[in-house]
Amino acid sequence: MLDSATEGHVTADGRKIGPVVLEMRAITLRFGGVEAIKNISFDVREGEIRAIIGPNGAGKSSMLNVISGFYNPQEGEVMYRGEKRPPMKPYQVARQGIARTFQNIALFEGMSVLDNVMTGRLNHMKTGLLGQAMWWGSADAEEVANRAKVEEVIDFLEIQAIRKTPVGRLPYGLKKRVELARALAAEPQILLLDEPMAGMNVEEKEDMSRFILDVNDEFGTTIVLIEHDMGVVMDLSDRVVVMDYGKKIGDGTPDEVRNNQEVIDAYLGVAHD
Numbered sequence: 350m351l352d353s354a355t356e357g358h359v360t361a362d363g364r365k366i367g368p369v370v371l372e373m374r375a376i377t378l379r380f381g382g383v384e385a386i387k388n389i390s391f392d393v394r395e396g397e398i399r400a401i402i403g404p405n406g407a408g409k410s411s412m413l414n415v416i417s418g419f420y421n422p423q424e425g426e427v428m429y430r431g432e433k434r435p436p437m438k439p440y441q442v443a444r445q446g447i448a449r450t451f452q453n454i455a456l457f458e459g460m461s462v463l464d465n466v467m468t469g470r471l472n473h474m475k476t477g478l479l480g481q482a483m484w485w486g487s488a489d490a491e492e493v494a495n496r497a498k499v500e501e502v503i504d505f506l507e508i509q510a511i512r513k514t515p516v517g518r519l520p521y522g523l524k525k526r527v528e529l530a531r532a533l534a535a536e537p538q539i540l541l542l543d544e545p546m547a548g549m550n551v552e553e554k555e556d557m558s559r560f561i562l563d564v565n566d567e568f569g570t571t572i573v574l575i576e577h578d579m580g581v582v583m584d585l586s587d588r589v590v591v592m593d594y595g596k597k598i599g600d601g602t603p604d605e606v607r608n609n610q611e612v613i614d615a616y617l618g619v620a621h622d
Protein backbone atom coordinates (compact mmCIF):
# COMPACT_ATOMS: atom_id res chain seq x y z
CA MET A 350 0.00 0.00 0.00
CA LEU A 351 2.80 2.43 0.95
CA ASP A 352 5.70 1.66 -1.38
CA SER A 353 7.54 4.94 -1.25
CA ALA A 354 8.13 7.66 1.30
CA THR A 355 7.53 10.26 -1.39
CA GLU A 356 4.24 8.94 -2.71
CA GLY A 357 0.76 9.34 -1.33
CA HIS A 358 -2.42 7.31 -1.48
CA VAL A 359 -6.13 7.65 -0.87
CA THR A 360 -7.73 5.76 2.03
CA ALA A 361 -10.82 3.58 1.72
CA ASP A 362 -12.90 6.46 3.13
CA GLY A 363 -11.51 8.88 0.54
CA ARG A 364 -8.98 10.82 2.66
CA LYS A 365 -5.72 11.82 1.02
CA ILE A 366 -2.54 10.58 2.67
CA GLY A 367 0.60 12.27 1.37
CA PRO A 368 4.35 11.61 1.55
CA VAL A 369 6.35 11.32 4.76
CA VAL A 370 6.39 14.66 6.60
CA LEU A 371 8.03 13.65 9.88
CA GLU A 372 10.54 10.91 10.42
CA MET A 373 11.98 9.77 13.72
CA ARG A 374 15.30 8.04 13.05
CA ALA A 375 16.85 5.76 15.67
CA ILE A 376 15.76 7.94 18.59
CA THR A 377 17.21 7.18 22.01
CA LEU A 378 16.23 9.28 25.03
CA ARG A 379 17.69 8.79 28.51
CA PHE A 380 16.84 10.26 31.88
CA GLY A 381 19.96 9.48 33.88
CA GLY A 382 20.10 5.69 33.92
CA VAL A 383 16.56 5.24 32.54
CA GLU A 384 16.26 4.66 28.80
CA ALA A 385 12.76 5.97 28.10
CA ILE A 386 13.14 5.50 24.32
CA LYS A 387 15.40 2.84 22.88
CA ASN A 388 16.49 3.25 19.29
CA ILE A 389 13.03 3.85 17.82
CA SER A 390 12.32 4.77 14.20
CA PHE A 391 8.99 5.51 12.57
CA ASP A 392 7.51 7.98 10.15
CA VAL A 393 4.37 10.09 9.86
CA ARG A 394 2.71 10.84 6.53
CA GLU A 395 1.01 14.05 5.58
CA GLY A 396 -2.71 13.91 6.37
CA GLU A 397 -2.68 10.67 8.34
CA ILE A 398 -3.85 9.91 11.84
CA ARG A 399 -0.95 8.15 13.53
CA ALA A 400 -1.31 6.66 16.99
CA ILE A 401 1.35 5.76 19.54
CA ILE A 402 0.13 3.16 22.03
CA GLY A 403 1.66 1.07 24.79
CA PRO A 404 1.32 0.25 28.48
CA ASN A 405 2.04 2.78 31.23
CA GLY A 406 5.66 3.86 31.25
CA ALA A 407 6.25 2.57 27.69
CA GLY A 408 7.71 5.93 26.60
CA LYS A 409 4.80 7.39 24.64
CA SER A 410 4.74 10.83 26.28
CA SER A 411 8.52 10.97 26.04
CA MET A 412 8.22 10.38 22.30
CA LEU A 413 5.61 13.11 21.93
CA ASN A 414 7.90 15.40 23.91
CA VAL A 415 10.75 14.66 21.52
CA ILE A 416 8.52 15.54 18.56
CA SER A 417 7.39 18.79 20.25
CA GLY A 418 10.97 19.79 21.12
CA PHE A 419 10.44 19.53 24.88
CA TYR A 420 13.19 16.89 25.03
CA ASN A 421 16.14 16.59 22.70
CA PRO A 422 17.19 12.95 22.33
CA GLN A 423 20.77 11.87 23.07
CA GLU A 424 20.83 9.80 19.89
CA GLY A 425 18.99 9.79 16.60
CA GLU A 426 17.55 12.37 14.26
CA VAL A 427 14.23 14.09 13.74
CA MET A 428 13.62 14.69 10.03
CA TYR A 429 10.95 17.29 9.31
CA ARG A 430 9.86 17.93 5.74
CA GLY A 431 12.94 16.09 4.46
CA GLU A 432 15.46 18.05 6.53
CA LYS A 433 17.30 17.14 9.68
CA ARG A 434 15.90 19.24 12.51
CA PRO A 435 18.55 20.72 14.80
CA PRO A 436 17.88 20.69 18.58
CA MET A 437 15.05 23.18 19.13
CA LYS A 438 12.96 24.73 21.87
CA PRO A 439 9.21 23.94 21.88
CA TYR A 440 8.28 27.45 20.69
CA GLN A 441 10.57 27.03 17.67
CA VAL A 442 8.95 23.67 16.87
CA ALA A 443 5.54 25.33 17.24
CA ARG A 444 6.59 28.00 14.74
CA GLN A 445 7.41 25.21 12.31
CA GLY A 446 3.75 24.17 12.44
CA ILE A 447 3.66 21.51 15.16
CA ALA A 448 1.08 22.18 17.92
CA ARG A 449 0.10 20.03 20.87
CA THR A 450 -2.37 19.39 23.65
CA PHE A 451 -1.39 18.05 27.06
CA GLN A 452 -2.32 14.95 29.05
CA ASN A 453 -3.31 17.16 31.97
CA ILE A 454 -5.19 20.15 30.67
CA ALA A 455 -3.00 23.26 30.51
CA LEU A 456 -5.45 26.14 30.07
CA PHE A 457 -5.79 29.50 31.82
CA GLU A 458 -8.68 28.67 34.14
CA GLY A 459 -9.61 32.28 34.95
CA MET A 460 -9.68 33.38 31.32
CA SER A 461 -12.62 32.99 28.95
CA VAL A 462 -12.77 30.29 26.31
CA LEU A 463 -12.27 32.96 23.64
CA ASP A 464 -9.13 34.37 25.27
CA ASN A 465 -7.71 30.89 25.82
CA VAL A 466 -8.21 30.01 22.18
CA MET A 467 -6.67 33.37 21.22
CA THR A 468 -3.42 32.37 22.98
CA GLY A 469 -3.12 29.69 20.31
CA ARG A 470 -2.55 32.53 17.81
CA LEU A 471 0.57 33.83 19.59
CA ASN A 472 2.87 32.42 16.94
CA HIS A 473 0.94 34.37 14.32
CA MET A 474 1.11 37.70 16.14
CA LYS A 475 3.79 40.26 15.47
CA THR A 476 2.72 42.43 18.38
CA GLY A 477 2.16 39.68 20.96
CA LEU A 478 -0.92 39.08 23.05
CA LEU A 479 -0.48 42.13 25.27
CA GLY A 480 -0.19 44.45 22.30
CA GLN A 481 -3.25 42.84 20.77
CA ALA A 482 -5.19 43.24 24.00
CA MET A 483 -4.31 46.93 24.21
CA TRP A 484 -5.63 47.50 20.72
CA TRP A 485 -8.60 45.20 21.17
CA GLY A 486 -11.07 47.87 19.98
CA SER A 487 -9.22 49.18 16.96
CA ALA A 488 -8.79 46.00 14.91
CA ASP A 489 -5.83 46.24 12.55
CA ALA A 490 -5.48 43.74 9.71
CA GLU A 491 -3.47 41.26 11.76
CA GLU A 492 -5.95 41.29 14.60
CA VAL A 493 -8.89 40.88 12.24
CA ALA A 494 -7.22 37.82 10.71
CA ASN A 495 -6.45 36.37 14.14
CA ARG A 496 -9.97 36.92 15.40
CA ALA A 497 -11.45 35.43 12.23
CA LYS A 498 -9.38 32.28 12.63
CA VAL A 499 -10.30 31.96 16.30
CA GLU A 500 -14.01 32.38 15.52
CA GLU A 501 -13.74 29.80 12.75
CA VAL A 502 -12.21 27.27 15.17
CA ILE A 503 -14.81 28.07 17.85
CA ASP A 504 -17.61 27.46 15.33
CA PHE A 505 -15.96 24.32 14.02
CA LEU A 506 -15.67 22.77 17.48
CA GLU A 507 -19.17 23.92 18.41
CA ILE A 508 -18.21 25.93 21.48
CA GLN A 509 -19.88 29.24 20.49
CA ALA A 510 -22.28 29.06 23.43
CA ILE A 511 -19.42 29.07 25.96
CA ARG A 512 -17.05 31.51 24.28
CA LYS A 513 -17.33 34.07 27.11
CA THR A 514 -17.32 31.49 29.93
CA PRO A 515 -14.24 31.24 32.16
CA VAL A 516 -12.59 27.90 31.45
CA GLY A 517 -12.46 27.02 35.16
CA ARG A 518 -16.27 26.71 35.17
CA LEU A 519 -16.44 24.16 32.38
CA PRO A 520 -16.85 20.40 32.75
CA TYR A 521 -13.83 18.27 31.91
CA GLY A 522 -14.91 17.15 28.44
CA LEU A 523 -15.46 20.73 27.30
CA LYS A 524 -12.10 21.84 28.71
CA LYS A 525 -10.47 19.16 26.56
CA ARG A 526 -12.32 20.56 23.56
CA VAL A 527 -11.15 24.08 24.36
CA GLU A 528 -7.59 22.77 24.52
CA LEU A 529 -8.06 21.25 21.10
CA ALA A 530 -9.43 24.60 19.89
CA ARG A 531 -6.39 26.44 21.18
CA ALA A 532 -4.04 24.03 19.42
CA LEU A 533 -6.08 24.31 16.21
CA ALA A 534 -6.05 28.10 16.34
CA ALA A 535 -2.32 27.88 15.65
CA GLU A 536 -3.20 26.34 12.25
CA PRO A 537 -0.74 23.50 12.76
CA GLN A 538 0.39 21.20 10.01
CA ILE A 539 0.92 18.50 12.62
CA LEU A 540 -1.24 18.26 15.72
CA LEU A 541 0.06 16.24 18.68
CA LEU A 542 -2.67 14.98 21.02
CA ASP A 543 -1.62 13.55 24.38
CA GLU A 544 -4.46 11.29 25.54
CA PRO A 545 -7.30 13.41 24.16
CA MET A 546 -9.98 11.11 25.64
CA ALA A 547 -8.44 10.49 29.06
CA GLY A 548 -11.01 10.84 31.84
CA MET A 549 -13.95 11.21 29.45
CA ASN A 550 -17.27 9.41 29.53
CA VAL A 551 -18.49 7.46 26.49
CA GLU A 552 -20.45 10.36 25.01
CA GLU A 553 -17.56 12.80 25.42
CA LYS A 554 -15.23 10.27 23.78
CA GLU A 555 -17.58 9.94 20.82
CA ASP A 556 -17.69 13.73 20.43
CA MET A 557 -13.92 14.05 20.65
CA SER A 558 -13.41 11.22 18.12
CA ARG A 559 -15.74 12.97 15.70
CA PHE A 560 -13.92 16.28 16.12
CA ILE A 561 -10.52 14.67 15.57
CA LEU A 562 -11.77 13.03 12.39
CA ASP A 563 -13.38 16.28 11.22
CA VAL A 564 -10.22 18.31 11.87
CA ASN A 565 -8.20 15.80 9.89
CA ASP A 566 -10.73 15.69 7.09
CA GLU A 567 -11.63 19.39 6.88
CA PHE A 568 -8.21 21.00 7.40
CA GLY A 569 -6.03 18.11 6.21
CA THR A 570 -4.18 18.32 9.55
CA THR A 571 -1.77 15.48 10.24
CA ILE A 572 -2.47 14.03 13.68
CA VAL A 573 -0.19 12.12 16.03
CA LEU A 574 -1.99 10.91 19.13
CA ILE A 575 -1.35 8.93 22.26
CA GLU A 576 -4.41 7.15 23.57
CA HIS A 577 -5.11 4.37 26.04
CA ASP A 578 -8.60 3.54 24.81
CA MET A 579 -7.90 0.75 22.35
CA GLY A 580 -11.29 0.97 20.64
CA VAL A 581 -10.77 4.64 19.92
CA VAL A 582 -7.25 4.07 18.61
CA MET A 583 -8.28 1.28 16.28
CA ASP A 584 -11.25 3.26 14.94
CA LEU A 585 -9.43 6.54 14.40
CA SER A 586 -5.95 5.68 13.25
CA ASP A 587 -4.47 4.99 9.85
CA ARG A 588 -1.33 3.50 11.40
CA VAL A 589 -0.24 2.64 14.91
CA VAL A 590 3.19 2.48 16.58
CA VAL A 591 3.31 0.18 19.60
CA MET A 592 5.86 0.83 22.33
CA ASP A 593 6.76 -1.31 25.32
CA TYR A 594 9.52 -0.55 27.84
CA GLY A 595 10.94 2.10 25.52
CA LYS A 596 11.15 -0.24 22.52
CA LYS A 597 9.04 -0.36 19.37
CA ILE A 598 7.33 -3.73 19.20
CA GLY A 599 4.82 -3.06 16.42
CA ASP A 600 4.08 -0.63 13.62
CA GLY A 601 1.34 -0.86 11.02
CA THR A 602 -2.34 -0.55 10.29
CA PRO A 603 -4.76 -1.26 13.16
CA ASP A 604 -5.38 -4.73 11.71
CA GLU A 605 -1.67 -5.49 11.42
CA VAL A 606 -1.06 -4.36 14.97
CA ARG A 607 -4.07 -6.25 16.31
CA ASN A 608 -2.72 -9.46 14.81
CA ASN A 609 0.91 -8.94 15.84
CA GLN A 610 1.70 -11.67 18.39
CA GLU A 611 4.35 -9.62 20.16
CA VAL A 612 1.83 -6.83 20.64
CA ILE A 613 -0.84 -9.24 21.85
CA ASP A 614 1.57 -10.77 24.35
CA ALA A 615 3.20 -7.59 25.56
CA TYR A 616 0.41 -5.09 25.42
CA LEU A 617 -3.09 -6.28 24.80
CA GLY A 618 -2.72 -8.94 27.45
CA VAL A 619 -1.49 -6.43 30.00
CA ALA A 620 -4.18 -4.75 32.01
CA HIS A 621 -3.71 -1.15 33.02
CA ASP A 622 -5.80 1.82 34.11
Ligand SMILES: Nc1ncnc2c1ncn2[C@@H]1O[C@H](COP(=O)(O)OP(=O)(O)OP(=O)(O)O)[C@@H](O)[C@H]1O
Nearest residue numbers: 380383384385403404405406407408409410411412
Ligand atom coordinates in the same frame (compact mmCIF):
# COMPACT_ATOMS: atom_id res chain seq x y z
N1 LIG B 1 11.33 13.71 33.22
C1 LIG B 1 11.65 12.46 33.52
N2 LIG B 1 12.65 12.15 34.36
C2 LIG B 1 12.96 10.87 34.65
N3 LIG B 1 12.34 9.80 34.12
C3 LIG B 1 11.32 10.04 33.29
C4 LIG B 1 10.91 11.37 32.94
N4 LIG B 1 9.86 11.29 32.07
C5 LIG B 1 9.62 9.98 31.88
N5 LIG B 1 10.49 9.23 32.62
C6 LIG B 1 10.55 7.76 32.64
O1 LIG B 1 10.60 7.33 31.30
C7 LIG B 1 9.80 6.16 31.12
C8 LIG B 1 8.74 6.43 30.06
O2 LIG B 1 7.79 7.38 30.57
P1 LIG B 1 6.66 8.03 29.68
O3 LIG B 1 5.92 9.00 30.55
O4 LIG B 1 7.21 8.53 28.41
O5 LIG B 1 5.74 6.76 29.39
P2 LIG B 1 4.23 6.70 28.86
O6 LIG B 1 4.18 5.55 27.93
O7 LIG B 1 3.82 8.02 28.34
O8 LIG B 1 3.43 6.37 30.18
P3 LIG B 1 1.90 6.74 30.62
O9 LIG B 1 1.02 5.92 29.73
O10 LIG B 1 1.84 6.30 32.03
O11 LIG B 1 1.73 8.22 30.44
C9 LIG B 1 9.23 5.82 32.50
O12 LIG B 1 10.06 4.84 33.09
C10 LIG B 1 9.29 7.13 33.22
O13 LIG B 1 9.41 6.93 34.62
